[in-house]
Amino acid sequence: MVKAITWQDDFLRLIDQTKLPLTTEYIDCRDYQSVAQAIRTMRVRGAPAIGAAAAFGIVLAAKRLLETQPSVNRPDYLALLQTAASELQATRPTAINLFWAVKRMLQRLNEVTTETPAEITRLLEKEAQSIWAEDIAMNHRIGQFGLSLIPEGARILTHCNAGALATAGYGTALGVIRAAHAAGRRISVWVDETRPLLQGARLTAWELLEDGIPVTLITDSMAGYLMQQGKVDLVIVGADRIVANGDVANKIGTYTLAVLAQMHGLPFYVAAPWSTVDLSLSSGTEIPIEERSPEEVRMVAGQCIAPPSVPVYNPAFDLTPSRLVTAIITDRGIIRPPYNESLPELARL
Numbered sequence: 001m002v003k004a005i006t007w008q009d010d011f012l013r014l015i016d017q018t019k020l021p022l023t024t025e026y027i028d029c030r031d032y033q034s035v036a037q038a039i040r041t042m043r044v045r046g047a048p049a050i051g052a053a054a055a056f057g058i059v060l061a062a063k064r065l066l067e068t069q070p071s072v073n074r075p076d077y078l079a080l081l082q083t084a085a086s087e088l089q090a091t092r093p094t095a096i097n098l099f100w101a102v103k104r105m106l107q108r109l110n111e112v113t114t115e116t117p118a119e120i121t122r123l124l125e126k127e128a129q130s131i132w133a134e135d136i137a138m139n140h141r142i143g144q145f146g147l148s149l150i151p152e153g154a155r156i157l158t159h160c161n162a163g164a165l166a167t168a169g170y171g172t173a174l175g176v177i178r179a180a181h182a183a184g185r186r187i188s189v190w191v192d193e194t195r196p197l198l199q200g201a202r203l204t205a206w207e208l209l210e211d212g213i214p215v216t217l218i219t220d221s222m223a224g225y226l227m228q229q230g231k232v233d234l235v236i237v238g239a240d241r242i243v244a245n246g247d248v249a250n251k252i253g254t255y256t257l258a259v260l261a262q263m264h265g266l267p268f269y270v271a272a273p274w275s276t277v278d279l280s281l282s283s284g285t286e287i288p289i290e291e292r293s294p295e296e297v298r299m300v301a302g303q304c305i306a307p308p309s310v311p312v313y314n315p316a317f318d319l320t321p322s323r324l325v326t327a328i329i330t331d332r333g334i335i336r337p338p339y340n341e342s343l344p345e346l347a348r349l
Helices: 032-040 047-068 074-089 096-111 117-149 173-182 199-211 220-228 254-263 339-347
Strands: 005-007 012-015 026-029 155-158 188-192 215-218 234-237 241-243 248-251 268-271 317-320 327-330 333-335
Touching: 005 047, 005 117, 012 047, 026 032, 026 047, 032 047, 032 074, 047 074, 047 096, 047 117, 074 096, 074 117, 096 117, 117 173, 117 268, 117 327, 117 333, 155 173, 155 220, 173 199, 173 234, 173 268, 188 199, 188 220, 199 215, 215 220, 220 254, 234 254, 248 254, 254 268, 254 317, 327 339, 333 339
Parallel strands: 155 188, 155 234, 188 215, 234 268, 268 327
Antiparallel strands: 005 012, 012 026, 241 248, 248 317, 327 333
């Protein structure tokens, strides 16, 4: 299985997801600024993946500082890491995993009061490795919990990429699909292309082909017709943020699929680790929605497909109201409505 993120002791190796599936190229990040740039330009993407990458970005900030200033005092060391944390958090606003991972690193930083900067750096590296390893374990648990929702012969529709490339490994929505395939269930997967950056076509289709899971690619506009024809049994997607009432922020186009699923009486499942849940927000209207460059819509693979001067609206995510979500599959279990009760209850476990 492809590894989107690999820690190499002194640098972070990322697969360049903008080059897939045509070429497999890697980026070696040796400072936190290059990690921030990779997140901002979506060379690494997916809520859990950018969280793990940002955690290692803070480690790189500490390591580079010690290389240039071996005798740096504690206040200057802490100030630099706070700066790195702020810059990493500023890269993308919607996915809560990014903020969760950086906050966890800063909490670890604040917990140690007697160690030297060199000793703190070793502790931070260990913490980042724990975040990475825990994400893989959480994804496997999501897959096992979600397995109970996947019937024999299910024809599954998924959106964007919520697989190994979007996480530390295995995947959330694709983790459930992988678990069903590994259990011997005769499933097949519809993958919509996911405009404007084609993460479904480029990444999810590639992952499923690599795993030998039956997959068929469709355009985004075909989903409703497939449901009307009775060719879809359920929809499963990932998430970038889930708030206290169960509203979900995910890749643009998710809301459309949720409405279509309800219209056709199909289950609509969301799969995400607990780190994607943000109980500090009461509803999805409070989630900041990232807007990206107009060129992502005007161009495909470097070729202009629209008048260069046409105005573009390009939100990267949309909001799916909780009333459209059949269940949320987490590493702590399957959550069902009413989410304003079930989510806080699971948080106490």
